[in-house]
Amino acid sequence: MSDQPNRTPHHAPHHHAPDRRAGRRDPWAELPTMAPARPGPGPGPAPHRRPEVRRVAPSPLEPGAGRDPYRVYRVLREEFPLTHDPLLQAWVLSRYADVASALTDARFTHGHRPGDPPCAETHTDVDEAELRAVAERTAFVLARRIADRPRADLVADFCHWLPAGTVAAAVGVPYRDMMRLVRGRAASALAGQCTAQIAVREKALAGFLADVLTDPERTAALRDAPAGLVARAWTESLRREPPVQVVMRRTRGEIRVSGGTLPAGAPVALLIGAAGRDPERFRAPDRYDPFRDDLGQLTYGAGYCPAVTLAALEAEYALRALFQAMPRLRLADGFRPERAGVITRAPRSLMVLPGG
Secondary structure, eight states, X not given: OOOSOOOOOTTSOSSOOOOOSTTOOOGGGGSOOOOOOOOOSOXXXXXXXXXXXXXXXXXXXXXXXXXXXXXXXHHHHHHOSEEEETXXXXXXXXXXXXXXXXXXXXXXXXXXXXXXXXXHHHOOSOOHHXXXXXXXXXXXXXXXXXXTOXXXXXXXXXXXXXXXXXXXXXXXXXXXXXXXXXSTTHHHHHHHHHHTOHHHHHHHHHHHHHHHHHSHHXXXXXXXXXXXXXXXHHHHHXXXXXXXXXXXXXXXXXXXXXXXXXXXXXXXXXXXXXXXXXXXXXXXXXXXXXXXXXXXXXXXXXXXXXXXXXXXXXXXXXXXXXXXXXTTOEEOTTOOOOEEOSSBOEESOOEEETTO
């Protein structure tokens, strides 16, 4: 029996403990760490993957969208700047740059829109001073008619009549006959195609008065405001809540837009309401701010047109007449204007207390 210490044979252990003897290195400690191998395609079944879900572009004509079309517009601007809407049966443009360009680009056919370039060519003999006089006179007559009422609806009792009344006065129709003769088809014969765009001016005026009266501070600021500030507030209303939300055009050929290429001969829906709240064009686009330095609107064109002039004059003299006849005018208790409509949009009613 040997008197040497008992040594464990080197082939016995299988846990590969470190060799602590001086001068020797553990070969196992020097092996690289190996990550588990990823499963390859192999003959077995492929790993399960969730199917890709493609978002479908929303439509302004979807049920319920009319309650707040601006949520739909936001998705279209950001994710679907060019899409075909089966409900509208047209391609849809929603970004400001595309919509503004299409409204004047000769490669798009042009239906009538107040202020479009052809407007100025057909209305060269309009006396603006006379338009101002008839707008002022009609507004004050209508305001005095409702001043003594305990409660009134400005849409039915004022906005519904003022645009027709200015046209009637401009062409010499007696006030008592203005609605019978001026509204509808007779309007074009009496006053020309542009001036006869009564419905648009009516909705625009209703929306403007709703914007002014909804905020008491805004009401106070505009009660005796100069014409320049009223004009800015009017423009801001047309931008933020345009009375015309959708305008239809058709392409004359293929046209490049920000989202792709429009095919030739295709109907195109221009979303005026979406363009007016494009953050690429307007800062804080959801906020009503007549003092903004990036004012702009697409409801009426930039060219001269009697409809454009009349609409602005009606807005100015509507405020002056209403506040002069009813200095304490305010919304009825608990009433908040609600706009309705998809192609055109405006408050259906505007209940007020003439005596405050």
